Amino acid sequence: MLLADEVATHHPVLSANPYQPHLARIVRIHKMVENNYLFTLRFAEDHLARAFRHQPGQFIMLSVPGVGEMPISVSSSPSRPEVLELCVRRVGRVTNALYRMRTNDVVGVRGPYGNGYPMQEIMGNDLLLAAGGLGMAPLRSLLWYALDHRDKFHNITLMYGAKRPDDMLFREELLALVDRTDINCLLTVDADDSGTWKNHVGLLPTLFDHAKIDPLRTYAAVCGPPVVYKFILQRLLDLGFPKNRILMSLERRMKCGVGKCGHCSIGYKYTCLQGPIFTYWDAINLPEMI
């Protein structure tokens, strides 16, 4: 197996190749929710596994050899290095191929790319994370980063809503946070047929009734399907949030991840370079953003 270092030695003309995927081994496939598995990867090159650092909110380009490449946000926190956790929904050609792979199979990874959450700005403030459905995937990196650097943040609130308990991503670890007193972890489901759900039942915005939010000293990180943005953004504005304290994570078609291929451009910006984290102010000022 040729490692990227060796490839670079053999091909000096392309020694610094931003498109070069680095081989990574699938070390765990956790069937979290149907069609939303958590893949844990470790770089084949040991020094990369140790040196790789990302910011919460950044993404990587994941290659399934012979099938293609796609952008996936990193769900693990940089405070827990050496492996990368990727929450992948089975939805397209490449993700379907990924779902056919097994533990110890090899994929390609390059990155990290994108701006990530502005951690320096957020630190010292309250943090509100609001996610619906698959929106928990990029926020989970931020969540654990904040909890692992707990002294750098004031109040931390998580609001997460899923359709049913079985649809909740990272359910066990999030349930374990409910009892913690250093975070207000609010979990809700739209409906509970099982009758075993001990947390909130109701739509995501109802969780605001259980949270104390000071809009002028809080950064709100929001992620989810369009319906989540629609209701949560309005709620945050009603509370008096300045638009540059609302952070959104956007997805677009991407082929390069490094600002060349043109697919992810929104108005005048590249999601892969200036995003994928945009403030709500950016969002309403860029054509076609939302």
Place this chain on the structure above:
Amino acid sequence: MKILKLPKEKLDLFASVVQQFGELHAPVEQDGKYVFKRLMRWSDARLEYDRTILPPKKYFLPPRETLFRYRPGEGFVPHTEGLDQRIILFGVHACDVYAINILDRVFAGKYPDPYYQARRKHIAIIGIDCSPDKHCFCRSMRADFVDHGFDLFFYDTGDYYQALVGTALGDDMVLATGSLFEPVDGTDIDDYKRRSWNKRRAFQLEVEIRDLPEIFEMEYQSEIWEELGEKCLSCGSCSMVCPTCYCYDVADHVELGSRAGRRARSWDSCLFASHALVASGENFRGPRASRIKFRFYHKQRGFVAEYGRPSCVGCGRCISACPVGIDVVQVIDRLRRVQDVASR
């Protein structure tokens, strides 16, 4: 900049000497149009051409290009064949050199594209003077003159070509010819100025670009975009022939009966329906009107925000290539509500 002159009748000689620096490519005639192509003999070169079908970008960002080969057990091995091939592009117009300078900025930045960079390093550019035709508006786009991006640039001043020497390689080409080139004097400079004056007056097409960001900002909701959407066929011809369109798609191609394959990129267009389509089925630019609007905004407005100027160089290719007659100059004029277009 070093300026020399070459008697016109010695151009053939220069061309034969310069081949020691690389494979000679120049515009040749093909079905009544022109294409950049490898020269089999110098007499095939057509240096008084209007415009080539495809711009020289095809040499730096080929329409299809293999980036990696993949084999199980070996991983992704970069495909480097041809990247260091020495080529001389002879007869590139100023607008096309300007366009390459714009591509240089796109393919540099935080993540330089090594494939583009390698080709750019190994391909020499010899520019040549031209006369504007009815589709040319490079002067409006400030791209009728280039001060860098070429190795040599020949200006037609009657009996001579005045040669601007742009790089050390260009200088080596001059030196390799022995004493073919002569120094210029005051009269030659006057000849050059006269040539510039005449060329400027020859433009039939003009567009005022100074307030483009402001105009585009105001006209985002203009009905013109819906009209253009109705008209546009989404064929992507304008993107293919555009010297500064650089969007590309990437796909893995598996060899039949094996798990080996290659990863290749190919030209793409923001006018294609799939350009902003994601796996979930959501399309961020579904309607045709939103796609053609995006193309105009990215070229004429977005680039100004990002690089300080529009990415359009006024080569006129999209005007002549569009099967339904969408004309960038007319669109800008209309946005500007210029009433008097009869003078064209």
